[in-house]
Amino acid sequence: xKLSKRLQAIADLIIKYKHGHILGxxxxxxxxxxxxxxxxxxxxKAYACDIAKGPIQASIETIQSYHLENKVIPLLGSGIxxxxxxQVDMISICGMGGKLIVDILDEFPEYIQDQRxxxxxxxxxxxxxxxxxxxxxxxIDEDIVKDAHHIYEIMVCQKTSKQLSYQEEDxxxxxxxxxxxxxxxxxxxxxxLHIYQNILTSLExxxxxxxxxxxxIEMIEGELNEG
Numbered sequence: 001x002k003l004s005k006r007l008q009a010i011a012d013l014i015i016k017y018k019h020g021h022i023l024g025x026x027x028x029x030x031x032x033x034x035x036x037x038x039x040x041x042x043x044x045k046a047y048a049c050d051i052a053k054g055p056i057q058a059s060i061e062t063i064q065s066y067h068l069e070n071k072v073i074p075l076l077g078s079g080i081x082x083x084x085x086x087q088v089d090m091i092s093i094c095g096m097g098g099k100l101i102v103d104i105l106d107e108f109p110e111y112i113q114d115q116r117x118x119x120x121x122x123x124x125x126x127x128x129x130x131x132x133x134x135x136x137x138x139x140i141d142e143d144i145v146k147d148a149h150h151i152y153e154i155m156v157c158q159k160t161s162k163q164l165s166y167q168e169e170d171x172x173x174x175x176x177x178x179x180x181x182x183x184x185x186x187x188x189x190x191x192x193l194h195i196y197q198n199i200l201t202s203l204e205x206x207x208x209x210x211x212x213x214x215x216x217i218e219m220i221e222g223e224l225n226e227g
Contacts, residue, residue: 009145019116020089031059049082079104098124102131117157142176144184151188193220
């Protein structure tokens with residue numbers, strides 16, 4: 001079973017940071033990720049959750065095609081809700097906006113205890129990271145991958161009892177990604193720098209967003225030059 005580069009990078013992190021044997025995959029779409037992990041004997045069981053009937057039907061077809069009916073269970077429902085009556089060791093929430101992932105985590109915060117979290121937001125990464133820091137969910141590793149001209153960031157997280165300290169740069173660039181600073185990190189942030197510079201040239205100095213955009217430019221330049 002061949003995954004996209006994005007899903008393979010998520011699967012690789014789950015393999016590396018495996019915690020227990022049961023995965024809850026939220027926003028599962030076609031259930032490719034849980035089916036792959038069960039098929040490769042990484043996990044014993046998975047719940048493939050989605051809010052829409054279309055993706056659940058697509059999931060059922062994927063599950064049946066790999067004869068995993070007893071090991072990958074499709075569940076229709078919003079966010080973590082379908083998992084409330086289930087025991088899972090890991091939760092993956094991938095392929096959606098950072099704000100939506102925050103809303104999913106924040107709906108049932110008491111459910112997130114010992115489970116390891118694998119999160120991949122398409123946008124709004126700074127919103128997600130700030131939420132994690134403020135709610136004592138520690139980022140323990142990150143990865144970055146390019147798939148079809150898009151650059152994606154993936155986080156591995158775990159609930160902790162300790163207070164977490166962070167800098168503004170950690171929120172935007174990722175605490176581990178800014179340490180590693182690989183070629184994709186530079187590619188992403190050079191691209192973002194160019195976008196912000198173009199925005200700045202179109203704004204008057206008294207525009208409400210001028211200082212905000214200028215601050216982002218200065219922060220990105222500082223981060224790129226630091227490496």
